[in-house]
Amino acid sequence: MKQRLAAYTAEVLFPEREKFTAPLLLLPGLWTGSWIWQEVAWGMSRRGWSCWALDLYEQSATRRRGDISLDDHLTTITTATSAFDCPPIVIGFDLGSLLALLTATRTQPRALVCISPLLPCNWQADLRPALPLVRLAALPALLWNRIHPPPSRRLARDFLFHPLPAGLHNELYAQLEPDSGRVVRTLTRGQIDFPATSLPCPGLVVWGQEDRMVPAPSVRWLADALQAASLSYPGQGHWLLAGPQAATLVGDVHRWLIRSLGESLLLPPEEDE
Numbered sequence: 001m002k003q004r005l006a007a008y009t010a011e012v013l014f015p016e017r018e019k020f021t022a023p024l025l026l027l028p029g030l031w032t033g034s035w036i037w038q039e040v041a042w043g044m045s046r047r048g049w050s051c052w053a054l055d056l057y058e059q060s061a062t063r064r065r066g067d068i069s070l071d072d073h074l075t076t077i078t079t080a081t082s083a084f085d086c087p088p089i090v091i092g093f094d095l096g097s098l099l100a101l102l103t104a105t106r107t108q109p110r111a112l113v114c115i116s117p118l119l120p121c122n123w124q125a126d127l128r129p130a131l132p133l134v135r136l137a138a139l140p141a142l143l144w145n146r147i148h149p150p151p152s153r154r155l156a157r158d159f160l161f162h163p164l165p166a167g168l169h170n171e172l173y174a175q176l177e178p179d180s181g182r183v184v185r186t187l188t189r190g191q192i193d194f195p196a197t198s199l200p201c202p203g204l205v206v207w208g209q210e211d212r213m214v215p216a217p218s219v220r221w222l223a224d225a226l227q228a229a230s231l232s233y234p235g236q237g238h239w240l241l242a243g244p245q246a247a248t249l250v251g252d253v254h255r256w257l258i259r260s261l262g263e264s265l266l267l268p269p270e271e272d273e
């Protein structure tokens with residue numbers, strides 16, 4: 001169900017019995033929305049977590065989506081986070097991982113999880129393009145702040161959804177939506193400062209070893225630079241949130257959070273009436 005989070009909207013899934021003192025704030029990637037977290041939120045809520053999947057563009061209807069900037073996204077996340085009664089655990093996917101990192105010193109989350117992090121060009125360890133899906137046809141979106149359409153079906157299959165089952169490709173592709181050309185230009189052409197201080201909380205970086213969007217050396221570099229824990233999956237690509245891999249991801253992230261945050265994370269057990 002949808003609920004308000006400050007001035008924004010989130011898709012919320014509450015557990016049958018809440019077990020933890022911090023909610024999960026889930027941030028989407030490029031060309032996506034809160035829908036990408038359906039399987040992960042279901043798995044985490046079954047374990048006792050309250051899950052809030054934020055819609056970054058919910059309040060942008062009065063503005064051209066192509067005009068929305070990376071800084072606008074950072075303001076959205078900072079404002080939404082302030083609506084919680086206590087600091088949340090922030091989990092980002094793709095672009096959402098970058099946004100989580102860039103807002104960490106402002107939001108002071110309990111923990112930070114970066115899944116398949118999308119890195120800007122100037123953070124790439126091997127200087128590859130930040131977005132291999134961006135092609136010549138995208139120039140108008142990049143130059144004049146127009147909406148940036150999703151990649152073609154073939155490119156999405158090869159870069160985003162590899163190696164998921166073919167039937168799942170079509171289901172996911174049908175839900176992709178245009179994103180901000182201004183944001184994409186910043187990722188591919190701009191200079192984004194790396195966080196000058198270490199993470200203010202425990203951090204985990206998760207990636208698939210066959211990820212074609214961001215090469216493994218760049219993700220390993222990120223984990224080392226952040227002094228964060230790391231977890232990689234052999235044979236997996238960029239999209240770890242759907243299919244059989246999603247259940248494995250949920251279990252691994254759940255266990256890491258409990259190990260990292262300890263007893264302070266647990267709500268006292270409910271007393272029988």
